[in-house]
Amino acid sequence: MNSTHLEQHPYAGRAVVLTTKHQKLELIAPILESELGVSVVLHEADTDLLGTFVGDVERLNPARQTVIEKARLGTAALGQSLGIASEGTIGPDPSLPFARSDIEYVGFVDLDLGIEVVESYRSMDIVAGEIITEPGADITEILNRVDFPNHKLIVAPHRGERSTAIKGIGDIAELNSSIASLSAKSSDGKVIVQSDLRAHNSPSRQANIRQAALALARRLRALCPECKTPGWGLVGYEKGLDCSSCGELVEHAVRAEIFGCAKCSHKEIGKPISLEADPSICNGCNP
Secondary structure (H helix, E strand, O other): OOHHHHHHOOOOOEEEEEEOOOOOOHHHHHHHHHHOOOOOOOEEHHHHHHOOOOOOOOOOHHHHHHHHHHHHHHHHHHOEEEEEEEEEEEEEEEOOOOEEEEEEEEEEEEEEOOOEEEEEEOOOOOOOOOOEEOOOOOOOOHHOOOOOOOOOOEEOOOOOOHHHHHEEEEHHHHHHHHHHHHHHOOOOOEEEEEEEOOOOHOOOHHHHHHHHHHHHHHHHOEEEOOOOOOEEEEHHHHHHHHOOOOOOEEEEEEEEEEOOOOOOOEEEEEEEOOOOOOOOOOOOOOO
């Protein structure tokens, strides 16, 4: 978007509060400022209270809901109406359960307009792993696999309080001392060594957060054709196609994307994605 169009955008020149504990300002702010012409203001908050990767604080709500909760923390703290935050979920992929993926969510709230917009980015490019070990064991293979020390680590007791975990480990001396000290707090003398997936300690996750932030910025850049509210984008799919082999209706086959407004009820159907359903997803052809 050129500078003239930026000046005409409803958010141009306005402040957006970014709520984070883990140094996401440099990941998200340049993208929003470039794409929307906003000024991103940092609000540092203990977002670990909403859940942690290591499990010492359980995340009670889905990531999509949590990211909006985070964004609202900043607007309330600084008395602003625009807020943004990010949240990630890393584990078995929803479509490929034997593979690990990183799904990053970036959420935005506009209290004046009463809208919430969330975009996500799913990637298989995430460096993550863990091992159960004990003092003196050779863990060179796992350290190479998780790109240590470029990606930092967490050590926690295998059978003990997760709250005693040592995080942000970035050198071998600290790693060895952490294994030794926390093995003594584990009932079986073992520890879990795992990737520290907090954003400031995981370069591969940082790249995915940037992609999610870009997706959100571009969605906010798009205005509703009807009411001109920012956040026009994909809201669902039109489904139902005839099988190309037997002609039977395949109700779950995607026909086209549906685009909608974050505020009003206006929707538009995009260009057809497919005209017929593949027989491989047809119940008639594959009962």
